[in-house]
Amino acid sequence: MTFFQFMNKFSTEEAVMDYFINIRYGETVVCPHCGKITKVYRRKDAPKLFICANCDNHFSIFKNTIFEKSSTDLRKWFYAVHLFLNSKKGISGLQLQREIGVTYKTAWRMLKQIRSAMGNTDMTKAFESMVEIDETYIGGKPRKMNGKTEPLKRGRGTKKTPVVGVKERSSSHVFARVALPNAEGKKLTGKQLFNILDSVCKKDATVLTDDFTGYNFMNHKNTNKNNYYRISVNHSESIYSLGNGLHTNGIESFWALLKRGILGIYHHVSVKYLQEYVNEFCFRQNNGSSSFDALLRQGVFAA
Ligand SMILES: [Zn+2]
Structure with missing residues (x-):
């Protein structure tokens, strides 16, 4: 439009x-x-x-609703939603400020409200058949520790935040969670990965993974409580490229989009706000052409 x-x-x-x-x-x-x-x-x-x-x-x-207590013209609100949903990588507060003619503070607040609507969805046990799971690590801004800003490290030793994503093959819907607390720079555990699968998947789902050892909990009956059927795609042996459909490319391309968005538009996202940005990219992924109405519906919160 x-x-x-x-x-x-x-x-x-x-x-x-x-x-x-x-x-x-x-x-x-x-x-x-x-x-x-x-x-x-x-x-x-x-x-x-x-x-x-x-x-x-x-x-x-x-x-x-996300519009409660706002004195901003509702046409500006709707246009902000429209812009936000139609930019694949998101929109910054500065861009919105310029586009609709509000103060930066107002633009920032509007984006925060729109993002909170994007996260206002219940995906409990939403996935049932074949899913891909993968994790990625996203580098945040240096955080303040004891009042001092940590120096920004590059490469090895960088404290990155793990994000775990699950994509259902049949619907192409994605569910992703920042794996916190205190997981920065640490490898994810089988328990963390199980909890994320357990929240979004029904029992007996087929789960495509790479060969990361964290997923080995699915290889044992006593830790695989939901009876997931794991298919491990061994990247080092290039099984994913054999054309048999057994790959985790779906969730990997979602990570590419998320990372481009964070680097290109938002530059950096602190750990504190990372889940909100992840929600934003999940919402875009999960709501196609009807995303405008979906956003308005999700903009109404339970009383
Ligand atoms: Zn009445």
Whole structure:
């Protein structure tokens, strides 16, 4: 959608609100005061508010959403979401500030809110058939330790943060977790890897891995509690290139995208915010052309 098409579709704040109301409530609105499915009226003087026809109380259509308590024009919000979703590698606060004409602080806050919506999804036991699992290490900014900034090391001895990713073959969906706490610079354990598989995969899933020893827990009945069927792809013997479909290239290309995004747009991401950025790239991966509406839906949080 071009800027012109966007402005035609969302020419007024009311148009934005109507769109959002449809996403959030659909045909039926449940009043948070009386708990009844109810007829509601928009207040003319305050169009962000609904009045319940049953109990006469009013409530905000943006309560418990990423838009709550923001005084920024809702068209700017929607355009920020649009821009964010349509740039493959993400968008920086400075870019957003320039594009929509808000202060840097506001742009930064908006991006933070949009990112929190991207992470607001439940993928518990979402994957069931064949998955790839792989880990990567992402170098963060030097952290402050005891008030002093650590010198930035290069290469060997660099403290990098492990991120574990699981990709389901049939859906191409990706689930990825920063493996913390205190895992910087350390090898991942079988228990950490099991916990991540356990959170997103059903039992008996087929799991494609490389030959990293951390995955050996799947080779033993007593540690392989979910009966995963491991297929180890031995990179050193180039089995992945034989064309038999047994490879972890899917999750590896996801890492490439994530790393390019972090280096190219965000330059560095501190460990503290790394999961949010990982969520952002998972969201892009997992929501194709319907990502705009998905983002709005995920922008509503449980009360
Ligand atoms: Zn009511």
